[in-house]
Amino acid sequence: xxxxxxxxxxxxxxxxxxxxxxxxxxxxxxxxxxxxxxxxxxxxxxxxxxxxxxxxxxxxxxxxxxxxxxxxxxxxxxxxxxxxxxxxxxxxxxxxxxxxxxxxxxxxxxxxxxxxxxxxxxxxxxxxxxxxxxxxxxxxxxxxxxxxxxxxxxxxxxxxxxxxxxxxxxxxxxxxxxxxxxxxxxxxxxxxxxxxxxxxxxxxxxxxxxxxxxxxxxxxxxxxxxxxxxxxxxxxxxxxxxxxxxxxxxxxxxxxxxxxxxxxxxxxxxxxxxxxxxxxxxxxxxxxxxxxxxxxxxxxxxxxxxxxxxxxxxxxxxxxxxxxxxxxxxxxxxxxxxxxxxxxxxxxxxxxxxxxxxxxxxxxxxxxxxxxxxxxxxxxxxxxx
Amino acid sequence: xxxxxxxxxxxxxxxxxxxxxxxxxxxxxxxxxxxxxxxxxxxxxxxxxxxxxxxxxxxxxxxxxxxxxxxxxxxxxxxxxxxxxxxxxxxxxxxxxxxxxxxxxxxxxxxxxxxxxxxxxxxxxxxxxxxxxxxxxxxxxxxxxxxxxxxxxxxxxxxxxxxxxxxxxxxxxxxxxxxxxxxxxxxxxxxxxxxxxxxxxxxxxxxxxxxxxxxxxxxxxxxxxxxxxxxxxxxxxxxxxxxxxxxxxxxxxxxxxxxxxxxxxxxxxxxxxxxxxxxxxxxxxxxxxxxxxxxxxxxxxxxxxxxxxxxxxxxxxxxxxxxxxxxxxxxxxxxxxxxxxxxxxxxxxxxxxxxxxxxxxxxxxxxxxxxxxxxxxxxxxxxxx
Numbered sequence: 001x002x003x004x005x006x007x008x009x010x011x012x013x014x015x016x017x018x019x020x021x022x023x024x025x026x027x028x029x030x031x032x033x034x035x036x037x038x039x040x041x042x043x044x045x046x047x048x049x050x051x052x053x054x055x056x057x058x059x060x061x062x063x064x065x066x067x068x069x070x071x072x073x074x075x076x077x078x079x080x081x082x083x084x085x086x087x088x089x090x091x092x093x094x095x096x097x098x099x100x101x102x103x104x105x106x107x108x109x110x111x112x113x114x115x116x117x118x119x120x121x122x123x124x125x126x127x128x129x130x131x132x133x134x135x136x137x138x139x140x141x142x143x144x145x146x147x148x149x150x151x152x153x154x155x156x157x158x159x160x161x162x163x164x165x166x167x168x169x170x171x172x173x174x175x176x177x178x179x180x181x182x183x184x185x186x187x188x189x190x191x192x193x194x195x196x197x198x199x200x201x202x203x204x205x206x207x208x209x210x211x212x213x214x215x216x217x218x219x220x221x222x223x224x225x226x227x228x229x230x231x232x233x234x235x236x237x238x239x240x241x242x243x244x245x246x247x248x249x250x251x252x253x254x255x256x257x258x259x260x261x262x263x264x265x266x267x268x269x270x271x272x273x274x275x276x277x278x279x280x281x282x283x284x285x286x287x288x289x290x291x292x293x294x295x296x297x298x299x300x301x302x303x304x305x306x307x308x309x310x311x312x313x314x315x316x317x318x319x320x321x322x323x324x325x326x327x328x329x330x331x332x333x334x335x336x337x338x339x340x341x342x343x344x345x346x347x348x349x350x351x352x353x354x355x356x357x358x359x360x361x362x363x364x365x366x367x368x369x370x371x372x373x374x375x376x377x378x379x380x381x382x383x384x385x
Numbered sequence: 386x387x388x389x390x391x392x393x394x395x396x397x398x399x400x401x402x403x404x405x406x407x408x409x410x411x412x413x414x415x416x417x418x419x420x421x422x423x424x425x426x427x428x429x430x431x432x433x434x435x436x437x438x439x440x441x442x443x444x445x446x447x448x449x450x451x452x453x454x455x456x457x458x459x460x461x462x463x464x465x466x467x468x469x470x471x472x473x474x475x476x477x478x479x480x481x482x483x484x485x486x487x488x489x490x491x492x493x494x495x496x497x498x499x500x501x502x503x504x505x506x507x508x509x510x511x512x513x514x515x516x517x518x519x520x521x522x523x524x525x526x527x528x529x530x531x532x533x534x535x536x537x538x539x540x541x542x543x544x545x546x547x548x549x550x551x552x553x554x555x556x557x558x559x560x561x562x563x564x565x566x567x568x569x570x571x572x573x574x575x576x577x578x579x580x581x582x583x584x585x586x587x588x589x590x591x592x593x594x595x596x597x598x599x600x601x602x603x604x605x606x607x608x609x610x611x612x613x614x615x616x617x618x619x620x621x622x623x624x625x626x627x628x629x630x631x632x633x634x635x636x637x638x639x640x641x642x643x644x645x646x647x648x649x650x651x652x653x654x655x656x657x658x659x660x661x662x663x664x665x666x667x668x669x670x671x672x673x674x675x676x677x678x679x680x681x682x683x684x685x686x687x688x689x690x691x692x693x694x695x696x697x698x699x700x701x702x703x704x705x706x707x708x709x710x711x712x713x714x715x716x717x718x719x720x721x722x723x724x725x726x727x728x729x730x731x732x733x734x735x736x737x738x739x740x741x742x743x744x745x746x747x748x749x750x751x752x753x754x755x756x757x758x759x760x761x762x763x764x765x766x767x768x769x770x
Contacts, residue, residue: 001625003400015388051499207622210630213602236590240386245595
């Protein structure tokens with residue numbers, strides 16, 4: 001096991017009918033900005049419930065945060081907070097709203113042009129407004145970590161940042177708030193949590209027994225959750241498991257003390273930035289090819305993954321690895337998620353564009369061994385056609 | 386899944402050669418009391434390493450905390466802290482030293498007779514001194530939770546308490562600091578972590594998929610760790626896994642959103658208080674009989690435990706449950722831990738004494754269904770003879 005530090009002070013308030021607890025969780029004298037995305041927060045009644053719980057506190061709203069939150073949009077919120085001297089942020093939504101809120105929290109008091117936060121990946125954040133979240137879309141884990149991803153529309157750049165000052169103070173996770181989500185978003189959430197887990201698990205062995213078991217447990221849970229999530233009317237326990245699994249997949253726990261990959265995410269971010277494909281769906285495009293191209297480096301863990309997650313024990317090593325990659329691809333497809341660039345009408349020319357973006361952003365040595373060069377990414381993308 | 390709150394702000398600093406980080410973790414102006422147990426902190430050099438890292442800070446020492454920390458001893462530390470106006474506590478040791486330190490942290494500013502903290506199980510704690518820990522004995526999980534157990538020698542009472550103000554600010558977990566431990570203490574640590582996990586897992590199903598998978602992962606890890614831990618010279622990765630598993634077994638994570646049992650612990654505490662048997666060893670005396678006597682209430686989870694943890698799939702339900710209980714007993718015995726009261730020369734008369742203590746402490750309705758009455762505990766203990 002590698003040395004590590006683990007710190008996660010976010011308080012999770014989990015379960016049905018927990019939004020009312022905002023009355024105690026938000027300071028009584030706070031001047032609050034509620035941040036959210038589209039109309040669904042309104043039409044589902046969640047926003048009204050939030051405002052009722054906040055009672056007589058000063059409350060303003062900022063709507064219209066996009067699925068991939070943009071610098072341009074979030075800077076409008078920064079200006080509103082500064083102008084109105086608000087002192088507490090409350091994100092109501094999914095990972096995009098929460099990521100955007102983290103950026104606002106860090107940017108409000110930032111000394112300089114806030115885009116520098118993204119350019120330095122958050123290392124230059126010295127203070128942040130306190131904030132909480134009300135999660136309505138299980139997927140990214142942003143509700144219990146200190147990272148975020150922001151896109152700059154004008155330059156097609158999409159960067160992640162991280163700083164311990166942007167852990168949410170609390171996150172309310174009410175599974176019944178996910179009932180109105182379209183199935184495509186549930187599918188995205190399952191795929192996102194699955195790949196988050198894989199990026200921290202499917203590398204090389206470092207004798208980290210509980211981390212491996214926990215990661216395998218999350219993958220097995222997602223495989224168990226998926227059919228019911230995709231076929232049935234919303235079921236409370238099914239949604240509760242999805243919500244908690246997605247949070248656990250990226251709260252720092254399974255990644256503590258082990259190597260991490262993240263090549264799939266870095267390549268996927270460029271696909272979203274260039275072609276607007278949902279984040280989770282870009283991961284399903286890239287991951288199967290990453291596993292195939294990196295099969296030598298990942299051999300031991302691929303075999304462990306095949307056996308413990310998919311119960312594949314017959315055949316040669318190559319056959320078991322092939323079978324595990326096929327099962328991974330089929331899992332995404334079972335969620336109605338495409339796993340081929342060609343299904344999005346993207347061909348060789350898109351590969352050149354993605355590679356150019358990766359090069360421009362210094363993403364030329366990805367993965368747990370930093371051996372996923374541009375040349376290797378080209379092979380990965382060609383296998384994903 | 387049940388509604389839950391999860392909050393754990395303790396920072397974990399894990400790995401070899403991490404004690405030096407105390408220089409940054411403890412406030413520069415702190416007046417520190419180092420609390421420890423016997424001579425081993427001195428003879429192993431750990432205490433010197435700790436003091437070197439603390440540099441020029443004001444540092445005092447309090448030695449002699451017993452394996453089951455007593456109110457009488459810890460009150461001496463309380464008086465020392467008050468007299469010398471110390472403002473930061475640093476526990477160097479295992480669960481007993483950390484539990485004792487938590488009591489001191491809560492007692493120093495307590496308004497009233499500090500034993501009232503134990504009588505109210507910590508609910509009446511309004512403030513606590515900040516403290517950190519340097520863990521040298523993996524077992525209890527106290528390094529990453531907000532609970533503790535204190536014994537009052539004069540009355541043979543042993544109570545647990547809990548309050549969110551007594552989370553350690555940080556805990557340093559250096560697996561190499563466990564190399565000098567006797568094998569009996571390693572065995573106790575494995576057994577303690579195993580039973581902590583079982584108490585939060587082996588109850589009844591509530592559709593909590595990741596909690597079940599995580600608990601099973603910890604049990605499987607302990608089963609994998611045990612033979613090497615007991616037979617070989619200390620191995621870094623083996624000890625690292627034991628240390629992190631023991632922490633994860635009782636940091637609130639696997640118990641969030643699920644029913645919990647704790648009957649085995651409550652009965653075990655009385656055995657320790659009466660006969661001085663190591664905490665972990667009392668658990669091994671009680672657990673197999675609890676599982677047998679409660680097999681109807683625990684049937685579904687016993688079958689899941691048999692299959693997922695012990696890979697028992699053949700035979701009738703009763704046979705599989707019997708086999709899982711036998712494997713549990715054999716696991717303790719493989720650690721050199723006795724599982725029968727008679728092996729400690731305890732007979733029927735001890736059962737009467739234990740029952741009398743349980744009755745005196747109101748422990749008359751234990752377990753996840755609160756159906757472990759004194760009469761049922763009598764049967765449990767009779768089966769443990």
